[in-house]
Amino acid sequence: MGKTISNKSLSVKVEPGNPSKILADSVFKNFFIEVYSMTAFTFRFFKEVWKPPYEINEILKQSFLIGYKSLPLIAITGFIIGLVLTIQSRPTLAKFGAESWLPAMVAVSIIREIGPVITALIFAGKVGSGIGAELASMNVTEQIDAMQVSDTNPFKYLVVTRILSATLMLPILTIFADVVGLFGSYMGVNIKGNVSAHLYFSQVFQSVTFEDILPAIFKTLFFGFAIGLIGCYKGYNSNKGTEGVGKSANSAVVFGSLMVFVIDMIAVQITSLLQN
Amino acid sequence: MISDENESIETLESPENSAVIEIQNLKKDFGNKTVLRDINLILNKGENLVILGQSGTGKSVLIKCIVGLIQIDEGKLIVLGEDLSTLKEKELIQVYRKIGFLFQSGALYDSMTVRENLEFPLKRQLRMKNQEEMDLLVKEALHDVGLDDAIDKSPSELSGGMRKRLGLARTLIVKPEIMLYDEPTTGLDPITSREISNLIMEVQKNHTTSSIIITHDIECARLTANRIIVIKDGVCAVEGIFSELENSTDPWIKSFFE
Numbered sequence A: 001m002g003k004t005i006s007n008k009s010l011s012v013k014v015e016p017g018n019p020s021k022i023l024a025d026s027v028f029k030n031f032f033i034e035v036y037s038m039t040a041f042t043f044r045f046f047k048e049v050w051k052p053p054y055e056i057n058e059i060l061k062q063s064f065l066i067g068y069k070s071l072p073l074i075a076i077t078g079f080i081i082g083l084v085l086t087i088q089s090r091p092t093l094a095k096f097g098a099e100s101w102l103p104a105m106v107a108v109s110i111i112r113e114i115g116p117v118i119t120a121l122i123f124a125g126k127v128g129s130g131i132g133a134e135l136a137s138m139n140v141t142e143q144i145d146a147m148q149v150s151d152t153n154p155f156k157y158l159v160v161t162r163i164l165s166a167t168l169m170l171p172i173l174t175i176f177a178d179v180v181g182l183f184g185s186y187m188g189v190n191i192k193g194n195v196s197a198h199l200y201f202s203q204v205f206q207s208v209t210f211e212d213i214l215p216a217i218f219k220t221l222f223f224g225f226a227i228g229l230i231g232c233y234k235g236y237n238s239n240k241g242t243e244g245v246g247k248s249a250n251s252a253v254v255f256g257s258l259m260v261f262v263i264d265m266i267a268v269q270i271t272s273l274l275q276n
Numbered sequence B: 001m002i003s004d005e006n007e008s009i010e011t012l013e014s015p016e017n018s019a020v021i022e023i024q025n026l027k028k029d030f031g032n033k034t035v036l037r038d039i040n041l042i043l044n045k046g047e048n049l050v051i052l053g054q055s056g057t058g059k060s061v062l063i064k065c066i067v068g069l070i071q072i073d074e075g076k077l078i079v080l081g082e083d084l085s086t087l088k089e090k091e092l093i094q095v096y097r098k099i100g101f102l103f104q105s106g107a108l109y110d111s112m113t114v115r116e117n118l119e120f121p122l123k124r125q126l127r128m129k130n131q132e133e134m135d136l137l138v139k140e141a142l143h144d145v146g147l148d149d150a151i152d153k154s155p156s157e158l159s160g161g162m163r164k165r166l167g168l169a170r171t172l173i174v175k176p177e178i179m180l181y182d183e184p185t186t187g188l189d190p191i192t193s194r195e196i197s198n199l200i201m202e203v204q205k206n207h208t209t210s211s212i213i214i215t216h217d218i219e220c221a222r223l224t225a226n227r228i229i230v231i232k233d234g235v236c237a238v239e240g241i242f243s244e245l246e247n248s249t250d251p252w253i254k255s256f257f258e
């Protein structure tokens, strides 16, 4: 039942001997232990996600908390990025006499890359760390144990619901960030020069195709999954101590952000393969 | 609501004493560290058994083994006449349902209100759906621990003593036959501790609950214990009633009572 797989029983003991060799050994071993237990955690997710009860209410509640509450932050960042990117790109394009390409170029960069990645990084910082800290503090204060005693599978109730919500919400937030980013870019274009909204958006939609949009949104599903998974893993397996809460939140952000870039790199390889 | 006298001790020595929990040769390691070496104990029906022991001797681990939060390595756990190792998952859940657990840190759900905290075990453990029925039970449970006004508050607004009482209400709402208390008075002032001890005695009296109470608080032990066991080095080192242990000549046992 429940959370019998704990890192603590696997953790490496440092023995006397050559200090640098021991350090290297233990870092090395700890790395593989971490990879192993993270993989086990992922498999457990895929095993439990199909089994009832599906905790629909909890998924909806988490989606609201994760998605809706991130909207203001995502809106501000998206807007600023769109605006700044436009202002920064203008001189270069002007040099080549290609200023009329400004809307198209910025739109493609936002939709293909900047929108998804910036949204995912903000998401890792806000949602990933939030999940890590919340589950870690529930672990320290025995709330996870209490759920299990009340006939509730805490892995399903806490972990599966949060991973699913994160996976579903990030694509939606990305689309939102893209739209706000384009609006910011439209403002940027109009700082110098006068382009009507109609002209601006018709230029954007001429240059942006579904081949830009679909892979970009599709990869955010994986970003969201990774961020949710890592936040849950770090929180659920935290050390039972108050210092565990900060540590979990911190490493959820660090590993979550790192995974975003790793997945992004893989995604760009796959899409360029497919599109050739 | 809270009575100061505990007259129930005599009635417990009745001949129908039967074991509700029997632990035989229980062993539990974490990695290469043995926490519980060889635990043997019996909890009789209607009895309050107090477990003493220094911090880190594995008292919490012991009662978490009883409800299956921690898997045992060796030994036998017999709860309400059933050997847990022979039961299937479904039957195990039936047995666990009859055990209440008051966590050391209260384990209140921070993201829920007091009402939702109390409804959680009703919905989850008893599969209750009728809102009116739940409202009634929630009000009654809060009334029993003197927290009538807290129903729509969030747990973070409550004081330490109130949180403990809410934790107790949430555990008692499903009417368990066995109660396991993990340091119920730790971190509370003497007056609040006494209130909690009195609540524990009331639970014993009103519901004929059998309880294991882990504590460091000698006052709590004096008030609530029918019998005391001291754990040391992973075994049950000493057993007796309060006055026996209090007057012991062994300096180590005496040190608990200072």
Ligand SMILES: Nc1ncnc2c1ncn2[C@@H]1O[C@H](COP(=O)(O)OP(=O)(O)O)[C@@H](O)[C@H]1O
Residues within 6 Å of the ligand: A006, A008, A009, B030, B035, B053, B054, B055, B056, B057, B058, B059, B060, B061, B062
């Ligand atoms: N899940 C766990 N994994 C590893 N070690 C644990 C775990 N739970 C408890 N321990 C260890 O078991 C020992 C006993 O803990 P505990 O039962 O909490 O003591 P106490 O008697 O104070 O309640 C401690 O040394 C603790 O570090």
Ligand SMILES: [Mg+2]
Residues within 6 Å of the ligand: B059, B060, B061, B104, B182, B183
């Ligand atoms: Mg303890």
